[in-house]
Amino acid sequence: MMLTSSHAGTAEPTAIDLRKWGGRILSIGVWILPLIWIDPTTYATLTIAGLTMGVLLFLTASGLTVIFGLMDVLNLAHGAFFAWGAYAGFSFLNILSRKGWLDMATLGQSMGNLALVLLLALLVGGVLGLLLERVIIRKTYGNHLKQILITMGAALVMNEIIKIFWGPNDEALLVPAAFQDSWVFFNILVTKFRGVAILVGVLVYIGIQLVLQKTKLGIIVRAGVENKEIVQVMGYNIQRIFSGVFATGAALAAVGGVMFSIFNGHIYPSMGDENLIFALIVVIIGGMGSVTGSFLGALMVGLAFNYVAFLVPKLALGVNIMIMAIILLIRPRGLMGRS
Amino acid sequence: MNEPILSLKDVHTHILQHHILQGISFEVKPGRATVLVGRNGAGKSTALRTIIGLTPATSGRIELEGQAIQNRKPFDIARLGIGYVPEDNAVLYTLTVEENFRLAMFKESQEGWKRLESVFQLFPDLKKFLHSKAGLLSGGQKQMLAIALALVLDHRIVLIDEPSKGLAPVVVEHLGESLNHIKQTTTVVLVEQNFYLASKVGQDYFILDDGKVVHQGLMENLVENQELKQKYLGIA
Amino acid sequence: MTNLNPVQTERLQERRNRYNRPTFIIQLVFIAVLLTIPFFFSSFRLIDVVVKVMIFTVFVASYDLLLGYGGLLSLGHSMFFGIGAYSLALVIYHAKTPAWTHFLLATGISLALSISMALVIAFFSLRVKALFFAMMTLALAEFADILAIQWYDLTKAEDGISFGLPGIFNVSWSAKSIMGAEINGRLMTYYFILVVSVILFIIMLRFIRSPVGRVLQAVRDNEPRATALGYKTFHYQIFAIVFGSSIASLAGILYAMWLRYVNPGSVLSTPIMLDVLLMVIIGGLGTLYGSIIGASFIKIAEAWLPDLQKVAQELLPNVVFAQRLAERWILYFGILFILVVFFFPRGFVGTARDIIKSRKTVAKPVEVPHD
Numbered sequence: 052m053m054l055t056s057s058h059a060g061t062a063e064p065t066a067i068d069l070r071k072w073g074g075r076i077l078s079i080g081v082w083i084l085p086l087i088w089i090d091p092t093t094y095a096t097l098t099i100a101g102l103t104m105g106v107l108l109f110l111t112a113s114g115l116t117v118i119f120g121l122m123d124v125l126n127l128a129h130g131a132f133f134a135w136g137a138y139a140g141f142s143f144l145n146i147l148s149r150k151g152w153l154d155m156a157t158l159g160q161s162m163g164n165l166a167l168v169l170l171l172a173l174l175v176g177g178v179l180g181l182l183l184e185r186v187i188i189r190k191t192y193g194n195h196l197k198q199i200l201i202t203m204g205a206a207l208v209m210n211e212i213i214k215i216f217w218g219p220n221d222e223a224l225l226v227p228a229a230f231q232d233s234w235v236f237f238n239i240l241v242t243k244f245r246g247v248a249i250l251v252g253v254l255v256y257i258g259i260q261l262v263l264q265k266t267k268l269g270i271i272v273r274a275g276v277e278n279k280e281i282v283q284v285m286g287y288n289i290q291r292i293f294s295g296v297f298a299t300g301a302a303l304a305a306v307g308g309v310m311f312s313i314f315n316g317h318i319y320p321s322m323g324d325e326n327l328i329f330a331l332i333v334v335i336i337g338g339m340g341s342v343t344g345s346f347l348g349a350l351m352v353g354l355a356f357n358y359v360a361f362l363v364p365k366l367a368l369g370v371n372i373m374i375m376a377i378i379l380l381i382r383p384r385g386l387m388g389r390s
Numbered sequence: 391m392n393e394p395i396l397s398l399k400d401v402h403t404h405i406l407q408h409h410i411l412q413g414i415s416f417e418v419k420p421g422r423a424t425v426l427v428g429r430n431g432a433g434k435s436t437a438l439r440t441i442i443g444l445t446p447a448t449s450g451r452i453e454l455e456g457q458a459i460q461n462r463k464p465f466d467i468a469r470l471g472i473g474y475v476p477e478d479n480a481v482l483y484t485l486t487v488e489e490n491f492r493l494a495m496f497k498e499s500q501e502g503w504k505r506l507e508s509v510f511q512l513f514p515d516l517k518k519f520l521h522s523k524a525g526l527l528s529g530g531q532k533q534m535l536a537i538a539l540a541l542v543l544d545h546r547i548v549l550i551d552e553p554s555k556g557l558a559p560v561v562v563e564h565l566g567e568s569l570n571h572i573k574q575t576t577t578v579v580l581v582e583q584n585f586y587l588a589s590k591v592g593q594d595y596f597i598l599d600d601g602k603v604v605h606q607g608l609m610e611n612l613v614e615n616q617e618l619k620q621k622y623l624g625i626a
Numbered sequence: 627m628t629n630l631n632p633v634q635t636e637r638l639q640e641r642r643n644r645y646n647r648p649t650f651i652i653q654l655v656f657i658a659v660l661l662t663i664p665f666f667f668s669s670f671r672l673i674d675v676v677v678k679v680m681i682f683t684v685f686v687a688s689y690d691l692l693l694g695y696g697g698l699l700s701l702g703h704s705m706f707f708g709i710g711a712y713s714l715a716l717v718i719y720h721a722k723t724p725a726w727t728h729f730l731l732a733t734g735i736s737l738a739l740s741i742s743m744a745l746v747i748a749f750f751s752l753r754v755k756a757l758f759f760a761m762m763t764l765a766l767a768e769f770a771d772i773l774a775i776q777w778y779d780l781t782k783a784e785d786g787i788s789f790g791l792p793g794i795f796n797v798s799w800s801a802k803s804i805m806g807a808e809i810n811g812r813l814m815t816y817y818f819i820l821v822v823s824v825i826l827f828i829i830m831l832r833f834i835r836s837p838v839g840r841v842l843q844a845v846r847d848n849e850p851r852a853t854a855l856g857y858k859t860f861h862y863q864i865f866a867i868v869f870g871s872s873i874a875s876l877a878g879i880l881y882a883m884w885l886r887y888v889n890p891g892s893v894l895s896t897p898i899m900l901d902v903l904l905m906v907i908i909g910g911l912g913t914l915y916g917s918i919i920g921a922s923f924i925k926i927a928e929a930w931l932p933d934l935q936k937v938a939q940e941l942l943p944n945v946v947f948a949q950r951l952a953e954r955w956i957l958y959f960g961i962l963f964i965l966v967v968f969f970f971p972r973g974f975v976g977t978a979r980d981i982i983k984s985r986k987t988v989a990k991p992v993e994v995p996h997d
Contacts, residue, residue, distance in 0.1 A: 190968065195757055196699060196756075199699065199701075199757075199760055200903065200907065201964055204960050207900060207957075208957055208960040208961055211957035211960060267492065270485065270489050270492060270493050273482075273484065273485060274489075277484050278479055278482060280444055280464075280476065280479075281476070281481075281482060283463075283465050283468070284473075284474045284476075285465075328764065328768050335761065364776070365776050365777055368768070368772055369773075372769055379753060
């Protein structure tokens with residue numbers, strides 16, 4: 052007695068191919084096309100860099116996409132969480148360095164340092180997220196224009212406060228010692244940090260999926276993304292869930308900020324805004340509300356950026372905008388979004 | 391026991407600038423099935439939504455066993471023991487049937503799972519498709535699931551909005567039997583356009599028109615009253 | 627004379643009274659003041675602020691066309707401003723000696739570029755929801771900014787491009803002074819910008835009162851309704867975007883004329899976009915005159931803030947923190963912005979109009995008694 056899903060697509064026959072396969076072609080194309088122009092060793096290095104960047108982008112994008120999917124809120128201040136995480140991490144690393152901890156050279160010890168910094172970032176991001184949600188976001192539910200304007204203002208304010216505390220200049224970051232080394236596989240140099248970053252990113256992705264699929268909380272959040280009203284009438288305090296999700300998203304972005312700043316070796320106040328642009332592109336490509344979508348989208352964006360940065364440096368950001376434009380044209384809901 | 395379990399007193403509800411409920415008052419007696427009938431746009435669905443708090447009342451008083459609930463949030467009202475089955479999208483399509491039940495159960499407990507067993511007695515299909523995504527069920531099965539979700543908890547009163555919409559007559563028949571079974575243990579407030587179902591299940595009726603109650607009484611009397619049926623329900 | 631329907635009679639009435647209304651007198655006075663300022667005040671700073679206010683008024687008003695009257699949230703308007711500015715700068719820079727034809731050439735190039743970009747943007751605005759449109763324009767503007775910064779060969783990146791203006795606009799040109807004011811290149815440039823700004827502003831005013839403008843507002847308020855009435859809403863939105871963007875480019879050309887220097891930070895980047903948003907919100911969305919208020923407020927504040935900083939420095943000379951606090955005036959603008967969006971979403975002019983309207987209403991609507 053089972054009928055087909057009520058979400059059956061209604062595409063015309065000729066367009067189906069593009070809509071169904073366009074996304075997949077694009078995703079695979081990003082991985083494979085560059086091989087035409089780049090030699091294998093460089094390709095491997097670029098791929099590692101691209102995966103690292105992708106995975107770090109995912110940290111910001113995942114929060115953004117779930118917040119939009121669940122709360123229908125577009126938070127343009129999300130980049131500020133990224134920046135604050137980075138700056139908090141920067142100060143903390145300075146403290147660790149003065150204690151001499153950073154110079155401890157085993158991978159395990161460096162990872163221990165990293166874990167501490169990440170913990171701090173989680174805290175900073177979470178607290179900022181809760182604050183922002185309570186003071187500002189709550190007042191704008193349902194009004195996208197107000198959200199966009201107000202969160203832009205909030206981002207501005209948060210960035211300016213960073214400049215007040217830390218000054219407006221570019222600062223170099225102190226990095227735990229072991230991360231400056233690399234492994235060598237088949238002639239390919241892999242900076243240890245990149246490996247760790249990819250690992251962390253994948254773990255976060257798996258962690259989020261586990262929570263979403265296997266826990267009661269995950270069921271509540273997934274239900275809320277689909278239909279807030281049912282969740283409310285079943286007795287759940289949706290406002291608390293919103294706050295929690297928002298804070299978690301912010302915390303993840305902050306972690307992304309720390310990792311990214313270590314990856315790049317320096318911090319600067321506008322890093323949040325730059326990251327936000329990429330994260331938005333990722334969310335559009337992956338589909339609003341889909342964590343897997345933003346994971347795949349983030350990898351795609353990271354890879355595309357690095358390949359193109361090697362081939363035609365000026366077009367690196369442009370290529371991602373192009374991908375976003377193509378997705379918007381052939382499959383507006385994104386790779387894995389629901390319509 | 392004739393104290394009403396639920397009462398509305400002069401309730402007004404506005405949606406944007408539209409004045410939907412214009413001073414509606416009625417009482418629901420415990421242990422009986424009450425039906426709200428009336429034309430499209432009379433305000434029946436809005437009345438239920440106002441009770442559960444999704445579309446809050448702009449003025450008036452709503453009482454659950456004497457306790458005022460008109461200003462509370464939906465989750466608060468639900469926790470006081472009111473179940474609600476909306477007209478559309480009453481079920482979460484992207485979750486499995488089992489996940490839907492777990493969600494409805496709020497706090498998962500032994501009693502919860504026991505009640506689920508008795509729900510399966512009523513709707514055996516749902517047990518069969520326990521691990522399928524709810525979106526794959528047929529229309530009738532989705533409605534059964536929607537009602538089943540409201541039965542998983544021991545609610546004092548259950549509000550059901552047009553469960554028969556879009557269902558085949560055979561399925562409506564089954565629905566009617568299920569509802570009759572349910573009303574033995576829970577107070578049911580039903581909004582229905584399908585008069586056959588309304589009369590089969592309902593014991594008390596309230597006719598709504600233009601956001602007000604224009605007539606009320608025992609269902610057995612309404613069934614006989616051709617004039618009322620034609621005037622307010624459009625039934626020849 | 628044939629009988630006119632009510633709408634036509636009203637418009638005729640409006641047209642006849644156009645030159646009698648008090649607001650018209652105010653407008654004349656305002657323009658007279660602008661014309662004579664150079665003769666009363668020789669302070670360069672004042673003239674500088676006035677010019678910037680005029681240019682940004684036009685720029686902000688063009689943005690209000692999109693957002694306030696069209697309901698289209700584009701976050702990339704600064705890109706068009708930059709296109710205009712850079713067109714002029716590059717044309718003159720590469721030609722080595724400035725000439726009159728360069729103005730025409732620059733205008734042509736910038737309009738061509740802007741219109742094409744605007745068409746691209748407009749095309750996307752139909753295909754996607756408002757949210758995505760905003761993000762897309764944001765990304766595009768960022769890209770333009772990064773391109774300008776990285777493409778050294780073309781744009782000289784952060785160093786910027788300095789150039790001179792032809793003929794009477796040139797800094798070195800001068801003639802006798804009249805009535806205490808030196809007639810020189812600056813003065814001529816001032817008047818040129820004044821005249822062009824006023825013309826552009828009037829064009830925009832006429833536009834919003836024209837049939838096309840009114841349909842645009844109808845589309846903003848209720849798109850399905852407008853479509854049902856038979857209007858191809860898409861065409862109106864495209865027109866608004868192209869029109870607004872073109873004017874923004876022209877404003878950019880004027881700005882480049884005045885500064886005689888362009889670089890990404892001053893004409894292309896996010897701060898410009900934020901400035902515009904701030905000005906349009908403070909002034910009032912959907913009110914062209916609001917752009918005058920918004921632009922004046924922000925530009926005047928920006929001009930006198932360095933003085934404020936000096937005061938702060940004198941009071942607390944050694945406290946770095948306090949100095950940083952004073953420097954970060956953008957922070958205060960940001961907070962102001964948030965407060966305005968929360969409490970005065972209609973902006974200065976919008977709120978004022980609301981107050982006037984509510985005072986004018988004679989009878990309150992009768993409440994349906996319910997007891």
